[in-house]
Amino acid sequence: MTEGPYRRNAFISYSHQQDVPLAAALQRGLHRLARPWTRRQTVSVFRDTTSLGAASDLGGAILQELRGSEYFVLIASPAAARSRWVREEVGFWIANRPMEHFLIAVSDGTISWDPDAGDWDWDRTDCLPEVLRGAFPREPLWVDLAAVRAAGRYSLRDAPFRDAVATLLAPLRGQTKDEVDSEDLRQRRTAVRMLRAAVTALSALLALSLIAGVVAWQQRGQALDRARTSASQALAARALEAAQSDPRKAAQFALYAYAVQPTGESTQALGRAVAANDNVAEHFQPGSEAQADWHGVGKLAPTRVAVSRDGNMLAYYTDFDRDLPALDSPRHVHLYDIGARASLPPIEGVEWPLGGGVLEMSRDGRFLVLERSYNEFDLWDVSQRKVMRSFTASEGRRLSEAHKTLKAFALSPDGQRVAAAYYVPPTEDDANGDITFRLAVWDAATGRRLTDESAAPERVSLTFDGDGRLHAFDQEAGTVRLLARDSVSWSTPRKVANLPDVRDRRAGLSADGTKAYLGPGTQDAGDQIWDLDNGRRLAAGDDQGLVRALPEGNGPVTVVTGKSVAAYDSALGDRRVLGTFGFDVQSVSASADGRWVAAGSLDGAVSLFSTSSVQGGTTVPNDPHVSAAELTRDARVAARGVAGGMDLWSVTGTGVRRLGHIAHQPQSPGVAGSVGVVVSADGSRAVLGEESRLSLWNLRDGTQTGTGKDYGASVVPLGFLPDGVHVAAVVRGSLQVLDTRSWQTTQTVAGKHDPVVVSADGTTVAGVSPDGVSVWRLTGENRLALVRKAAVVGTVSMSIVISGKGEKVATVNGDGRITLVDVATGHTATSTGTTHSGAGRPVFGEDASVLVEATGTGKQAVLQFWDSVTGEARGSWSWADQGSGSVTPSPAASAARLFTGADGTVLAFAPDGSLVRRPLSTATWRKILCDLVPDPLPRSDYDRYLKGLDVPAPCSRTTEE
Numbered sequence: 001m002t003e004g005p006y007r008r009n010a011f012i013s014y015s016h017q018q019d020v021p022l023a024a025a026l027q028r029g030l031h032r033l034a035r036p037w038t039r040r041q042t043v044s045v046f047r048d049t050t051s052l053g054a055a056s057d058l059g060g061a062i063l064q065e066l067r068g069s070e071y072f073v074l075i076a077s078p079a080a081a082r083s084r085w086v087r088e089e090v091g092f093w094i095a096n097r098p099m100e101h102f103l104i105a106v107s108d109g110t111i112s113w114d115p116d117a118g119d120w121d122w123d124r125t126d127c128l129p130e131v132l133r134g135a136f137p138r139e140p141l142w143v144d145l146a147a148v149r150a151a152g153r154y155s156l157r158d159a160p161f162r163d164a165v166a167t168l169l170a171p172l173r174g175q176t177k178d179e180v181d182s183e184d185l186r187q188r189r190t191a192v193r194m195l196r197a198a199v200t201a202l203s204a205l206l207a208l209s210l211i212a213g214v215v216a217w218q219q220r221g222q223a224l225d226r227a228r229t230s231a232s233q234a235l236a237a238r239a240l241e242a243a244q245s246d247p248r249k250a251a252q253f254a255l256y257a258y259a260v261q262p263t264g265e266s267t268q269a270l271g272r273a274v275a276a277n278d279n280v281a282e283h284f285q286p287g288s289e290a291q292a293d294w295h296g297v298g299k300l301a302p303t304r305v306a307v308s309r310d311g312n313m314l315a316y317y318t319d320f321d322r323d324l325p326a327l328d329s330p331r332h333v334h335l336y337d338i339g340a341r342a343s344l345p346p347i348e349g350v351e352w353p354l355g356g357g358v359l360e361m362s363r364d365g366r367f368l369v370l371e372r373s374y375n376e377f378d379l380w381d382v383s384q385r386k387v388m389r390s391f392t393a394s395e396g397r398r399l400s401e402a403h404k405t406l407k408a409f410a411l412s413p414d415g416q417r418v419a420a421a422y423y424v425p426p427t428e429d430d431a432n433g434d435i436t437f438r439l440a441v442w443d444a445a446t447g448r449r450l451t452d453e454s455a456a457p458e459r460v461s462l463t464f465d466g467d468g469r470l471h472a473f474d475q476e477a478g479t480v481r482l483l484a485r486d487s488v489s490w491s492t493p494r495k496v497a498n499l500p501d502v503r504d505r506r507a508g509l510s511a512d513g514t515k516a517y518l519g520p521g522t523q524d525a526g527d528q529i530w531d532l533d534n535g536r537r538l539a540a541g542d543d544q545g546l547v548r549a550l551p552e553g554n555g556p557v558t559v560v561t562g563k564s565v566a567a568y569d570s571a572l573g574d575r576r577v578l579g580t581f582g583f584d585v586q587s588v589s590a591s592a593d594g595r596w597v598a599a600g601s602l603d604g605a606v607s608l609f610s611t612s613s614v615q616g617g618t619t620v621p622n623d624p625h626v627s628a629a630e631l632t633r634d635a636r637v638a639a640r641g642v643a644g645g646m647d648l649w650s651v652t653g654t655g656v657r658r659l660g661h662i663a664h665q666p667q668s669p670g671v672a673g674s675v676g677v678v679v680s681a682d683g684s685r686a687v688l689g690e691e692s693r694l695s696l697w698n699l700r701d702g703t704q705t706g707t708g709k710d711y712g713a714s715v716v717p718l719g720f721l722p723d724g725v726h727v728a729a730v731v732r733g734s735l736q737v738l739d740t741r742s743w744q745t746t747q748t749v750a751g752k753h754d755p756v757v758v759s760a761d762g763t764t765v766a767g768v769s770p771d772g773v774s775v776w777r778l779t780g781e782n783r784l785a786l787v788r789k790a791a792v793v794g795t796v797s798m799s800i801v802i803s804g805k806g807e808k809v810a811t812v813n814g815d816g817r818i819t820l821v822d823v824a825t826g827h828t829a830t831s832t833g834t835t836h837s838g839a840g841r842p843v844f845g846e847d848a849s850v851l852v853e854a855t856g857t858g859k860q861a862v863l864q865f866w867d868s869v870t871g872e873a874r875g876s877w878s879w880a881d882q883g884s885g886s887v888t889p890s891p892a893a894s895a896a897r898l899f900t901g902a903d904g905t906v907l908a909f910a911p912d913g914s915l916v917r918r919p920l921s922t923a924t925w926r927k928i929l930c931d932l933v934p935d936p937l938p939r940s941d942y943d944r945y946l947k948g949l950d951v952p953a954p955c956s957r958t959t960e961e
Contacts, residue, residue, distance in 0.1 A: 007068035009043040009172045010103075013089045014075035015082075019107050022145065023047055023075055025154030026105065029165035030172065033156060034184040043172050045073075059088075066092050071101045071172055076127040076142075077108035087129045094135050102135075103168055104128075104142035107149045113139045143167050151873070157229075159237040159265045166237075181234055182944050189948050192227045224949075225261075231945050232261035238945075239269035245563065246582045247276035248283045248605065251929040256937050258926065259954040260946060264867040267849055268874040270925040271865060275877045279578040279609045281596070282341070283932050284334065287582045287605035288320045302356025303600035304587045306368070309413070309511055311591030312339045313365025313382070317352060320604025333359070333370060335382065338596055338608065347385050350378075356587075358409045358420075363466070363592070367415030367444075371406055375399070375422050379415065379444055389447050391418065393440065398425040403435060410462035410470060412485075417450070418442050419470055419483075421460045441470065441483060450488045461516065463509040466552075466592075471513030473532065475502050480513075480532050497535025510550035511592040517547040517557075529557070529572065541572040551594030556611045558597050560585045565599045567611045578609035617908070617916040621655030628897055628909045632677045634719070635899035636760065639677050641665050645702060648677065648686060653905030653917045659683045660699025666690050678717045680724040681762065687727050687740060689717040694729070696740045709743035718765065719758035726782045728765055730756050735767060735776075737784060747783050749776070757802045760904035764806025764823070768792070773800070773809055775823050790821045790828050799841045803848035804904025808868050810842060810851055818842065818851065820871050829871035842866075843898045843906055845920035850874060852906070852920055854898045863898075863918075930955035 010030065014023040027050065031041040046065045062085075066072075072093045080086045093102060104111070109127030113120055119134055143164040148154065156162045166184075170177045235257035242250040254269035277283075303318035314336040324331065332346040350370055352359075357371030367388070368380040374396030379389045396404050408421035419441045426433025437457040441450045456476030463471050468485035478501075479493035506519030515538065518528045526541040529550065541547075541559075549558035556567035556576075564580045565588065581601035590597045597609045626638040626649055638649040638656065646666065648659040659679055666688070676689035679699070686697045692715055695708030711731055718728040726746065727738050735749040735756055753767030753774065765776045765784055772791040776784035792811050799812045809821040818831035842853040851866040865874040898918070901907045906920045919928060936942075936953040 006070040007044070008046045008065065008070065010045045010071040010073050011066055011069035011089075012045060012047045012073045012075065013080070013086050014047075014107075015077055015079035015086065017083070018077055018079040019075045019149070020049070021152075021154065022107050022149050024050070025161070026073070026075070026145075026165065026168075029154075029156055029161065030169050033162070033165050033169055034173070034180050034187060036187055036190075043169070045172075062089065063092060067096070071103055072097065073103045073105060073168060074128075075145075076104050076106045076111065078126050079108070081109075081127055081129045083129075087131055090129055091131045094131060099136055099140070101171075102140055103171065104140060105164065105168065106142060106144050106146055108146055111142065115139070141167070141171065153872075157233060159233055159240060159268075162233065163237045163241060178944065181238075185231060185234060185945060185947075188227050188230050192223045192948065228261040228949060229263060231949060232257045232263050233265050235260065235945050236263070236265035236269035240272055243272050243276040245580055246287075247273065247280065247579055248286060248607070248933055249582070250276050251283075251933040252935070252937050252941075255926060255929050255933070255954040256942075256946070256951065258922065260949060260951045262922070264870050264872055264874060267867065267922055268865070270922055270929065271850070271877070272875055274919070274925045274928055277579075277929070277932055278613050278877075279576070279611065280932055281338070281608040281610050282336070283605075283607050284316065284336070285318060285320070285322065285600075285604055285606040286935065287601055287603040289582055289603055300355060300586065300602060301604070302352065302354075302586070303602070303604050303606060304352070304356050304359040305589045305598040305600045305606060306359045306361045307338075307589040307591050307596055307598050308361040308365035309363040309592035310365065311593065311596040312337065313361055314338055314596075314598050314608055315347075315359060315361055315368055315382075316598065316600060316606050317350070317359065318600060318604040318606060333368070334606075336608070345385070347380060347382070353405050355405070357405050359587075360409060360411050362411055362415040363413035367411065369409070369411050369418060371409075373404075375404060375406060377406065377409075377418075377420075379411075379418065389444055391442055391447060393420050393422040394424040394438070398428075399423055399435070407437075407458050408439075408460050408462045410464050412444075412464040412468050412470070413466060414468065416444050417464070417468070417470070417485075418444055419462050419464075419472075421455055421458075421462065423457075439472070441488075451483070451490065459503065459507075461507050461509045463511065463513045465512045465514075469513070471509060473507065473509055473516055475505065475507050478502065496530070496532050498537075499530065499535060506546075508547070508550065510552060512552040515550050517550050519546060527559075527572065529570070539570065539572040541568075547572075548588040549590035549594065549597070551590065552592045555594030558588055558590045558594065560588055560599075563601070565597060565609060567594070567597070576611070578611065579607055581605050581607075617918045619910075619914050620653060620907075620917050622913075622915040624649060624656060624658070625913060626651070626656055626915075627913065631899065633716070634678070634758065636902035637677050637679055648679065648699065650679065650683060650902050651907065651915070652901045652903040653907065654903070656915065657683075659686070661702040662686065662688065662697045662699070663702040664688070664695075664697075664704065676717045678719045678727060680720045681722065682724060685720070685724060685740075687717045687720070689715055689729070691715075694738070694743065706741075706743075716756075718756055719762055721778055721782050722762055723782055728756075728758060728784070730754065735765070735784070737782065749784060749786075755800050757800050759802045759806035760804040760900055760902060761806065764802060766800060766802045766806075766809045768800050768811060773811060773819070773821055775806075775809060775821070777806070788821065788823050788826055790819075790826060792819045801841050801843060801851075801900075803844035803868075804846060804900060805848070808844055808848045808851075810844070810868075812842065818866060818871060820851065820866075820868055822869070827869070829869065831866050831871040831873070843900050843920075844868065845922075846905055847921040847923055849922045850920065852898060852918075854908070863920075926954065 012023050027045045027047045030045045035042050110124050111127055112124040145164055148161045166177050166180045170180050235253045239250045239253035250273045254273040257266035257269050301319035305316040307314050315333050317333045331350050332348045333350055334346050335344040351372050353373045360369045368382050371377040375393040377391050378387045381388050403423040406420045406422050410419045421439045424436045424438050437455050439455040440452040443450055459475040461473040470483040473480050478499045479495050481493045482491045502518050505521045508517050514533055516530050516532055527547045529539040531538050546560050548560050554570040559566045559568055562584050565578045567576050583602040585599050586602050587600040595611050600606045630638045630640050638651055640647050645661055645663040647661050650657045650659050679686045686699055688695050692713055693710045696705040698705055713732045716730045720727050729738055733752045735753050736745050737747040739746055751769050753769045756767035758765050763778050767774055775788040777787045779785050798814055802809050811819045820829045842851050851868050853864045855864055856862050863877040867874050898908050906918045908916050910916050934955040
């Protein structure tokens with residue numbers, strides 16, 4: 001309860017027209033979260049319908065409660081903004097109470113803060129009353145409950161709602177959000193300990209009351225199970241929260257959430273963490289979550305990265321290196337072979353300036369330049385791990401800190417020349433002389449200076465192109481000049497046509513020297529990209545961030561915005577966030593084609609990204625280039641009409657494999673026609689269905705076996721039974737088992753079932769009838785045995801899908817809702833949302849833990865997930881091209897179609913026609929995340945969420961001490 005002059009901790013103001021259920025749930029959640037199990041509540045929250053008695057002066061009673069409340073919680077919505085009562089309550093608070101204690105929970109509408117105006121963006125914001133215009137000195141705390149309200153899930157067991165309640169409860173209790181989470185878990189563990197104590201006491205009386213002891217043991221197990229579930233949900237909520245800001249931490253939280261207790265929330269967290277790390281090739285170094293403060297004014301603990309231009313090698317160093325036991329330990333530069341995905345032995349015994357310096361690799365990664373203190377640098381042979389040559393640009397010891405370190409640098413592709421721009425102190429004989437700025441080029445083999453001249457201070461950008469020519473861009477003069485590979489004389493400076501005054505801008509050159517990026521200037525805020533050869537501005541951005549790397553050609557442009565690294569197209573238009581860090585990005589390097597991007601943050605985190613999706617899917621062989629239009633009804637076989645017949649292929653997660661040929665060509669083979677083809681497990685036999693006729697074919701020689709049979713009515717083959725002789729088929733609307741040797745019916749299932757599907761392993765058949773869903777399993781006698789019947793909620797079912805091994809069945813009803821059936825238990829669940837009009841039907845993930853549907857088109861195409869146990873929506877992934885290297889999804893004409901291959905894997909045809917295997921199972925997600933982040937959870941986080949619970953490290957390592 002509140003202490004001091006306030007009777008209440010908070011006053012909830014909301015729209016009675018719209019948000020009564022949400023307000024009630026929020027009040028209940030604030031009372032219950034992190035509450036000691038021995039107390040009714042720890043905070044007091046006012047809500048008019050539950051906290052007021054009968055009163056003649058309702059307005060006066062509410063004003064009295066406002067005066068006695070420490071915080072004001074506004075449930076914001078357009079309806080609330082129009083409410084007279086809400087406006088009066090808000091107006092009273094503005095006039096009499098501090099706005100630092102004003103909290104907002106958005107249930108509907110749009111809210112947007114304008115940092116430049118220091119107020120809400122009232123052109124976009126429609127959920128706040130006008131009386132709040134100019135009321136806040138800074139952006140207040142607010143949470144988004146729109147999705148929670150839309151789903152109607154107001155339980156603290158639901159991660160999004162629990163997360164929002166914890167955010168609002170923290171200031172009410174004078175705690176941080178982590179402290180609220182920790183307190184909630186502590187109280188739950190207290191209950192567990194009390195139950196353990198009860199179990200111990202009852203065990204002592206076991207001889208007198210065995211039954212009581214057994215009951216107590218069961219209660220202990222239930223309490224432990226509840227504690228594990230609570231910990232799993234809390235970790236899942238943290239994973240979802242961290243996905244945008246720190247994908248590495250999100251992966252760790254998600255892995256532990258699933259390890260402590262597999263729940264729907266932990267499955268969602270795994271999928272979200274995989275999506276957040278979609279462009280991550282490797283996380284090398286975790287962040288320290290703090291900046292070092294021992295470097296002095298203006299100096300930050302350095303982290304530097306360098307990618308070779310061919311994209312095959314990465315080098316990095318950091319003062320936060322976890323391999324260094326102490327600050328004075330010998331330092332090293334880490335090396336990583338990108339092509340082989342393998343760490344290499346580091347370069348030992350190196351040093352770098354206090355605030356960091358140049359780290360650059362040659363084009364093929366054979367040579368490395370590392371700047372040392374006082375304007376000195378070394379050229380290393382990477383394979384030999386030895387210094388080839390040391391260089392001294394100037395007497396850096398006699399320079400101020402601001403003038404130390406190289407200001408521009410370039411290393412030739414073959415490592416034979418180096419160029420640098422730097423400051424030079426006056427001579428010792430002329431103590432009052434001026435500091436000068438120089439540009440020099442050295443021969444790496446001899447160490448001899450080839451050129452040495454004055455330059456505009458810190459207005460020079462340098463790069464060697466693929467032919468070994470050195471390009472120098474002079475911002476002061478707006479000129480470009482070249483130094484040929486074997487020359488010691490610069491070309492005549494060439495004025496860049498149409499280039500505006502860029503002296504006040506940050507600048508850099510593309511890998512080939514033909515383009516330059518210019519940072520924001522005094523007249524315009526965004527970055528620009530210029531064609532230096534033709535004097536044309538190629539692109540201009542607004543607030544996309546700072547361009548850090550320009551590729552050769554039209555590859556993706558690397559841009560940094562605070563803690564995020566993103567890739568833009570060459571026009572600085574379409575954007576894809578590659579990754580985010582817990583602290584601002586300090587160092588970035590990219591390959592010449594822009595595909596590989598390495599980045600390091602201020603707290604020492606280092607990651608490697610790819611501008612093409614890394615985790616989103618694997619392109620599998622499709623040499624015959626079969627298309628979605630050539631898939632048969634069950635999508636496990638592809639059929640293509642050719643001269644003299646029809647070719648067949650098996651479509652699996654390992655690729656497209658040729659099965660054989662049929663010396664007969666139906667009128668319209670494929671999914672769009674009336675032809676059905678099923679193939680035996682050994683790939684030697686095929687049954688062809690054409691309207692009312694079935695025929696058997698030998699795929700080894702393409703000949704027909706027997707004469708087949710015309711049933712005189714519609715017949716659809718469903719699949720071979722495991723013996724390779726019998727097939728399941730729908731004949732005249734009834735499910736039958738047929739003997740292909742004689743085409744005699746060996747079993748007829750009672751009733752009409754349509755549609756009917758067969759699992760990928762051929763063991764389970766499911767169909768829809770007016771009574772609901774029926775599921776059959778194959779017996780040893782090649783018969784179908786009914787194992788499950790389940791009712792379907794809603795209107796008539798439009799389609800049915802089955803998991804690869806027949807564990808789960810799902811129907812899509814006429815109203816768009818999904819009914820899920822667990823075949824083993826008979827448990828049914830209905831989805832909390834509805835399906836969309838996407839391409840094809842939903843499919844189960846490989847382990848049947850989720851149901852997935854492809855929806856939307858072009859850039860709006862997404863994969864929507866549902867929990868296969870509860871039917872709850874579990875988030876979505878954006879659908880991007882796989883393996884193409886493009887920055888954004890292709891604007892396909894329709895949503896990509898998901899389907900289950902012959903081996904039960906989930907496949908899709910990408911817009912470019914390639915066949916992609918999608919990683920849609922918890923086992924695959926855990927493997928992906930463990931490969932990226934194998935480290936155990938830090939001890940502080942482990943103790944906060946898992947203390948008292950025995951949870952092995954999910955990636956087979958012991959918990960960090």
